[in-house]
Amino acid sequence: xxxxxxxxxxxxxxxxxxxxxxxxxxxxxxxxxxxxxxxxxxxxxxxxxxxxxxxxxxxxxxxxxxxxxxxxxxxxxxxxxxxxxxxxxxxxxxxxxxxxxxxxxxxxxxxxxxxxxxxxxxxxxxxxxxxxxxxxxxxxxxxxxxxxxxxxxxxxxxxxxxxxxxxxxxxxxxxxxxxxxxxxxxxxxxxxxxxxxxxxxxxxxxxxxxxx
Numbered sequence: 001x002x003x004x005x006x007x008x009x010x011x012x013x014x015x016x017x018x019x020x021x022x023x024x025x026x027x028x029x030x031x032x033x034x035x036x037x038x039x040x041x042x043x044x045x046x047x048x049x050x051x052x053x054x055x056x057x058x059x060x061x062x063x064x065x066x067x068x069x070x071x072x073x074x075x076x077x078x079x080x081x082x083x084x085x086x087x088x089x090x091x092x093x094x095x096x097x098x099x100x101x102x103x104x105x106x107x108x109x110x111x112x113x114x115x116x117x118x119x120x121x122x123x124x125x126x127x128x129x130x131x132x133x134x135x136x137x138x139x140x141x142x143x144x145x146x147x148x149x150x151x152x153x154x155x156x157x158x159x160x161x162x163x164x165x166x167x168x169x170x171x172x173x174x175x176x177x178x179x180x181x182x183x184x185x186x187x188x189x190x191x192x193x194x195x196x197x198x199x200x201x202x203x204x205x206x207x208x209x210x211x212x
Contacts, residue, residue, distance in 0.1 A: 002026070003054040005047075010063065012101035018071050019063040019102060020047050022054035023111060031113050031210040032106035034099065035062040038184075039083040041074035042066070045184050056203055058210065059112050063102040065095060077187050119209035121202055123183050126151045133162035139169035141205045143198050145178030145191075173201065 002025035009016035020042060024030060035050045037043075042064040050060035066073045066086060075083040107114040121141045122128070128142070140163075144156050156172060163170035175182060175194035182191040183198055 001055050001057055003051055005051065005054075008061075008105070010061075010098075010101045010105035013097050014068070017063045017065075017098045017101055018042075018067055019061050019105070020050055021059070021061050022047075022050040023059040024054060024057060027111055028057065029111055029113050030057055030059050031115065031118075031206075032103075032109075033058045033060045033206070033210070034102055034106070035060050036099070037062060037065055039075070039080075039087040040077060041083075041086070042072075043074040045186050052199075053206075056206065058206065059106065059109070061102055061106055063098055065090060065098055067098075068094065077181075077184075118212075119205060121205060123198070124148055124151060124180050128155070128159055130155070130158045130162045133159065133168055133170070134166045136163075136166075136168045136170070139171075139205075139209055141171050141201065142173070143183070143201075144172065144174045145180055145182045145189075145194070146174055146176045147178060148180040150180050173198065 003022050004025045005020065005022045008019050008021045010019055033053050035046060035053065037046050042062055046062050050062045053060040064071060069089065075086060106112045117138050119139050123143045124145060125142065144151060146153065156174060159170065160172050175191065178191045178194045179189040181187040181189040183195045184190055
């Protein structure tokens with residue numbers, strides 16, 4: 001499916017959040033997908049993910065969560081300490097506000113089929129608060145690498161255990177031998193087989209929960 005892209009601005013407290021928007025070129029009214037950046041910022045990889053999602057028939061919006069300290073800030077993949085420092089400079093209330101503004105922006109667009117948050121699919125998301133699993137209100141598909149140096153497998157197992165205990169729709173996929181960042185083909189840790197499998201699973205997950 002042909003895709004068109006543009007940079008947009010989503011109003012929020014204290015200013016506007018710049019975001020990368022990708023959507024089907026034919027103007028089809030489609031479900032919205034919020035693409036959340038990694039610690040490295042709204043870089044080419046995140047934009048490519050948004051394009052690929054749009055190519056599957058969705059409207060993808062990737063907000064720049066670092067905008068408050070200067071728009072367009074990205075960190076190279078070989079600058080992990082700098083990326084972590086930048087990520088840790090963010091404040092939770094501001095992140096929540098900015099993501100809420102991004103969702104509100106999507107809901108106002110005529111080409112978006114507005115709805116509540118219907119699904120979530122984190123890729124090697126560290127620090128997932130397993131103790132808050134009981135509050136989940138949507139299905140989750142979470143991807144991890146077996147050899148992730150930043151996310152211990154016991155924390156992944158804890159997430160699975162809590163999901164089972166509370167009867168939540170959480171599917172966890174752990175790829176044998178995969179490291180952190182296995183989905184990004186710009187990183188040394190890229191693992192083609194795992195990335196392709198994850199993309200296939202993600203498409204089925206979206207089709208099941210977003211197209212309904």
